[in-house]
Amino acid sequence: xxxxxxxxxxxxxxxxxxxxxLAGSILMMFFKYQPAEAYIALFKxxxxxxxxxxxxxxxxxxxxxxxxxxxxxxxxxxxxxxAEGQMYLGAIGAVAxxxxxxxxxxxxxxxxxxxxxxxxxxWSLIPALLKVWRGVHEVISTxxxxxxxxxxxxxxxxxxxxxxGRAERTVPALPTARYPxxxxxxxxxxxxxxxxVFCLFIYFYLWxxxxxxxxxxxxxxxxxxRYAGASAKKVIMISFILGGMAAGLAGASQIIGRPPAWxxxxxxxxxxxxGFDGIGVALIGRNHPLxxxxxxxxxxxxxxxxxxxxxxxxxxxxxxxxxxxxIIVALSIPELWAIIKRxxxx
Amino acid sequence: MNQQRIFWIIAIVLISLLAFYGIExxxxxxxxxxxxxxxxxxxxxxxxxGECINEKAGVINIGLEGILLITSVLGVxxxxxxxxxxxxxxxxxxxxxxxxxxxxxxxVYARAAQVVAGMGINxxxxxxxxxxxxxxxxxxxxxLFPRTLMxxxxxxxxxxxxxxxxxxxxxxxxxxxxxxxxxxGFRIKACGERPEAADVAGIRVDLIRLFTATLGGALCGLGGxxxxxxxxxxxxxxxxxxxxxxxxxxxxxxxxxPLLALAAAFIFGFAEGxxxxxxxxxxxKEIIPFYFVHMIPYITTLLVVTIAIGQRRFPAASGLxxxxx
Numbered sequence: 001x002x003x004x005x006x007x008x009x010x011x012x013x014x015x016x017x018x019x020x021x022l023a024g025s026i027l028m029m030f031f032k033y034q035p036a037e038a039y040i041a042l043f044k045x046x047x048x049x050x051x052x053x054x055x056x057x058x059x060x061x062x063x064x065x066x067x068x069x070x071x072x073x074x075x076x077x078x079x080x081x082x083a084e085g086q087m088y089l090g091a092i093g094a095v096a097x098x099x100x101x102x103x104x105x106x107x108x109x110x111x112x113x114x115x116x117x118x119x120x121x122x123w124s125l126i127p128a129l130l131k132v133w134r135g136v137h138e139v140i141s142t143x144x145x146x147x148x149x150x151x152x153x154x155x156x157x158x159x160x161x162x163x164x165g166r167a168e169r170t171v172p173a174l175p176t177a178r179y180p181x182x183x184x185x186x187x188x189x190x191x192x193x194x195x196x197v198f199c200l201f202i203y204f205y206l207w208x209x210x211x212x213x214x215x216x217x218x219x220x221x222x223x224x225x226r227y228a229g230a231s232a233k234k235v236i237m238i239s240f241i242l243g244g245m246a247a248g249l250a251g252a253s254q255i256i257g258r259p260p261a262w263x264x265x266x267x268x269x270x271x272x273x274x275g276f277d278g279i280g281v282a283l284i285g286r287n288h289p290l291x292x293x294x295x296x297x298x299x300x301x302x303x304x305x306x307x308x309x310x311x312x313x314x315x316x317x318x319x320x321x322x323x324x325x326x327i328i329v330a331l332s333i334p335e336l337w338a339i340i341k342r343x344x345x346x
Numbered sequence: 347m348n349q350q351r352i353f354w355i356i357a358i359v360l361i362s363l364l365a366f367y368g369i370e371x372x373x374x375x376x377x378x379x380x381x382x383x384x385x386x387x388x389x390x391x392x393x394x395x396g397e398c399i400n401e402k403a404g405v406i407n408i409g410l411e412g413i414l415l416i417t418s419v420l421g422v423x424x425x426x427x428x429x430x431x432x433x434x435x436x437x438x439x440x441x442x443x444x445x446x447x448x449x450x451x452x453x454v455y456a457r458a459a460q461v462v463a464g465m466g467i468n469x470x471x472x473x474x475x476x477x478x479x480x481x482x483x484x485x486x487x488x489x490l491f492p493r494t495l496m497x498x499x500x501x502x503x504x505x506x507x508x509x510x511x512x513x514x515x516x517x518x519x520x521x522x523x524x525x526x527x528x529x530x531g532f533r534i535k536a537c538g539e540r541p542e543a544a545d546v547a548g549i550r551v552d553l554i555r556l557f558t559a560t561l562g563g564a565l566c567g568l569g570g571x572x573x574x575x576x577x578x579x580x581x582x583x584x585x586x587x588x589x590x591x592x593x594x595x596x597x598x599x600x601x602x603x604p605l606l607a608l609a610a611a612f613i614f615g616f617a618e619g620x621x622x623x624x625x626x627x628x629x630x631k632e633i634i635p636f637y638f639v640h641m642i643p644y645i646t647t648l649l650v651v652t653i654a655i656g657q658r659r660f661p662a663a664s665g666l667x668x669x670x671x
Contacts, residue, residue, distance in 0.1 A: 027474070031481035079461055134652050137598060139408060139461070141651075143591040144644040155637035276469050283462065316486060318476035325412075325470025332462035333452055 009291075013284045013331070017298070020327035027322070028315060038313035045308025046301035054186040058258065060300030061188075061195045062087070062271075064293050065250035066278025068202050069243035071287040073138070075206060076239035077219035082127055082142030083247040084275025085149030086120040090251030091264050091271050092153050093119030095161050095170045098177035098256050099263070108177040112256050113194060113249065120248020121241045123149060128240035132233045146275070150268065157266045172262040179257040191257025196293065198249055202242065203289040215239060250274060273321060277303075280324040283331045299324065351601070354654045355609050362616050379616075379623045381505040385577045386622075386643075387615025389414060389569035389586075391514040393593035394600070394607040395521045396565030400446075401602050402525060403558040404538035405453055406460045406665040407446065409467025411590025413563060414570040416471050417442050418585045419478050421571025422491055431497035435510065435571045442567015443560050450559025454552045457667035468590070475583050490580040497576045508576040510568070517565065521604035534558060538661030541668035551668050566590075588644065595647045599654050602661075610650070617646035 025035030046056050066083040073080030098112035127141040161170040179189035206212040214230035215238060222232060254271050255263065261270055281299050285291030302324075306317035393410045400407055407413075417438035424437025445467060452458040480486045499506040525531040536544035537554045545551050573589075574581040592614050600606030621642035624634070 027477075031478075033481070079465075081465065130648075130652055136648075136652050140591055140595045140598065141648060143411075143588055144595075144648045147588045147644045148641050151637040151640045155635055159635065273472060276472060279465060280469060316477040316480040318473040318486075321473025322470050322477055323473070325466045325468070325473060328466030328469055329452070329458075329463050330466075332458040332460075332466060333456045334459065 009286050013286065013291075013295070016327045016330035017284065019330045020323040023326045024319060024323040028319070033313060033315050038309045038315045038319075041312035042302065042305035042309040044305070045312075046305030051183075051186055052304065054183055054188040056297065056301040056304045057192060058186065058188040058300070059303045060293075060296040061192050061253050061257065062250040062274045063277045063281045063299055064199055064296030065195050065246045065253070066275045067282035067285060067292040067296060068199060068246040068278075068289055069250075069275070070279045070282040071285070071289065071292055072202065072215075072239045072243045072246070074282070074287045075219045076215050076235050077222065078131075078236065078239055079139050080124075080127075080142055080240060080243055081139060081276070081279060082124055082145055082240075083243065083250070083278050084273070085142070085146035086123045086244045086247035087251035087271060087275045088149045088153040088268060089123040090116035090120035090248030091255050091268075092156050092161070092251075093117075093248065094252035094255040095157075095173070095264050098173035099161065099171035102174070103176060105176045108174065109179060109256065112173065112177045113252055116252025116255070117245040117248040120246070120251060121244035124240045124244025124247070128237050131240075132236055153264075153268060154266060157264055157268075161264070162266070163263065168266050169261065170264045170266070173256045177256050178262060179253075181259060187259050189257040189259070191253040194249065194257070195253060198246060199289045199293055202246070205242070206289070211238065247275060247278075250278075277321065277324060280328045283328055351606070351654060355606065358613055358650070359609070362613060378505070379619045381507075382619030382622050383612065383615045384505075384507055384511045384619075385615075386618035387611040388508065388511045388514045388572055388576070389589055390593045390596055390611035390614055391518055391608055392569035392572070393566040393590060394596035394611055395514075395518045395604045396446075396562035397593065397597045398600065398602045398604045398607050399521055399525065399534065400558045400562035401597065401664055402538045402661060403534045403555050404541065404661055404663045404666065404668070405450060405555050405559050405562075406464065407449055407467075407559065407562055407566075408461055408464035408594060409445070409449060409471075409590075410464075410566050410593050411586055411588065412464075412467040412469070412471030413442050413445050413566040414573070414586040414590045415475050415583075416445070416478075417567040417570030418573045419475055419482075419489075419581050421567075422489065422495075422574045422581050423478075423482055424571070425495045425575055426491060429495070431495050431575045434495070434575050435497065435568060438567040438571025439564045440567070442570060443564035446563015446566070447556065447560040449563070450556045453559070453667060454555050460665050479581075479583060486583070488580060488582045491574070493579060495575070496579060499576070508572070510572050510576050514569075515608065518604045518608040525604065535661070537668075538663055541663050545668075555668075566593075569593075592643065592647050595651050599651060613650060614643060614647060618643045 028035040028038060045052060047053055066087060069083035070080060094112045094116035097115035103111055127138055127145055130136040130141050131138050157170050163169055163171045179191040182188045182190060206216060215235045217225040217228060217230055218232050218235040251271055281295045282292055285295035302320045306320040309315050310317040397407060397410060420441050421434040421438035425431050425434025449463055452463060453460045476486050479489055483489045499508045533549050533554055536549060537551045541551045573585055596607045596610035599610045621639045625636045625639040
């Protein structure tokens with residue numbers, strides 16, 4: 001029985017995912033698609049062969065990081081939805097260092113990764129300061145910053161970082177700045193280790209340090225935190241900056257850790273939406289860095305399989321994102337499990 | 347309403363007026379800016395007024411952006427089915443009402459975390475809209491429809507104004523009257539401030555909240571269908587471009603007062619109209635890249651919210667589920 005209690009969050013997450021897929025199939029039927037055909041294509045596509053599994057993992061890399069951004073916000077009592085914009089800037093930072101500077105091999109990868117993380121953190125700084133100084137709600141400030149980042153990044157990509165002769169994308173990362181590809185023919189690179197290390201770092205920060213404890217305390221019980229002497233302002237700043245670093249790393253991972261482009265499309269097409277995907281992934285992973293890794297692999301499978309679904313069944317691969325939205329709505333209901341159980345018992 | 351906030355509104359309106367006549371000297375056409383302002387403010391007014399009433403009753407819907415997106419596509423679809431722009435606006439309202447009602451149902455009866463559910467609606471829309479575009483018109487990204495399906499504007503002494511804009515302004519005034527002059531309005535406010543007390547007094551908190559959530563969704567849906575059918579003449583997957591969140595900024599700025607939300611929507615609409623006018627002015631468009639012009643509405647929103655965020659007070663039970671003991 002105790003084991004079942006421990007498994008409950010996982011079961012609830014899976015239930016929400018199943019509900020999302022069901023709702024997705026209803027929408028598909030409404031527009032005269034074959035849901036069974038679409039989902040078979042989706043799951044075959046995501047785990048069919050070893051190559052597909054590696055591809056699924058490659059899709060999981062950026063979203064486990066943007067999930068950290070959102071999860072760190074929730075843990076500190078914030079609703080930080082700025083991962084999208086911070087990720088754009090992270091990608092820009094990585095392109096600038098990886099494409100324009102010349103550095104020795106290992107150092108170059110590190111420098112480009114750091115540049116992405118710093119750019120992401122800088123972009124999260126202003127919403128954080130607005131929250132601390134003026135109490136501007138982070139939902140509004142981060143979304144406005146996402147849109148400013150969108151136009152700013154396209155501007156930088158076209159005016160300063162464009163590849164000569166190819167206006168549709170930026171200069172590619174130099175070979176010295178690229179994470180090595182793990183298996184010939186796949187797009188999974190060693191960037192996944194950087195992402196995993198960052199997730200583990202956040203895990204140890206939250207549950208192994210005093211500062212991390214204060215962050216969780218402020219999020220769970222602001223009044224108790226005040227009596228315990230934890231500074232809410234400090235916690236807000238730390239949550240935003242670490243979140244910005246995670247999102248920046250996510251953006252950088254798509255530039256220096258994702259063939260075949262090794263660059264940023266001027267439409268931001270190869271990073272667009274990854275920040276918002278992280279919100280759903282964080283919620284499926286119960287706002288826990290390690291849960292987020294598992295949820296990211298699940299969602300990466302949906303994304304990679306979604307491409308096969310589009311090819312096989314004609315359903316737009318963006319459908320996966322819509323399913324993610326339904327999963328989020330299902331997870332917003334705290335008593336989902338209890339409601340379902342009551343229905344079964346009757 | 348505190349005095350500081352009134353002061354800021356007057357100051358901002360005055361600055362807008364000054365800017366308005368200043369630009370005539372700079373070579374821009376003020377009439378066209380005013381027309382663009384009226385267009386840009388309409389979805390904001392509709393979404394913000396509905397959300398003001400909704401939040402007064404204690405339900406927060408941050409899924410406005412998603413509702414705007416979905417209803418803009420389905421509004422065009424409706425217009426093509428009915429062969430008439432007004433039919434599209436109607437379908438947009440119905441779809442918006444359904445989404446609002448769904449959010450109301452899960453917040454009232456299943457005690458959902460409203461902010462999370464609202465964000466779920468936004469992300470759902472992000473994926474559902476490209477799916478819809480491809481499912482309906484077999485082409486992702488963009489859809490243009492015949493000009494005859496557009497809702498024709500009225501020609502007045504201050505330029506062309508869409509009839510929906512007039513409806514939106516009227517709705518803001520009606521919303522004010524509803525909240526402050528009618529019994530229903532007092533009941534709505536009671537549900538947001540003290541749901542237990544409202545319940546004891548015999549008010550059905552659940553029904554009131556369902557009503558406001560549906561009303562808010564319907565108004566937002568009208569605003570969504572307005573964008574392609576009265577304004578752009580086409581639909582793209584990023585058509586709402588953050589307007590749902592700018593509407594939320596209007597609501598925060600207005601402290602849930604529909605008339606102040608109207609004023610805020612005018613300011614943000616002006617910022618957008620001004621941005622468009624700048625973007626197409628010869629001599630300016632060569633110097634300032636239009637990426638920066640696109641940022642003007644968002645920067646304005648940030649500035650206004652940062653400056654004007656005073657000691658606003660929200661209903662005590664805002665965003666909290668209520669269950670009868």
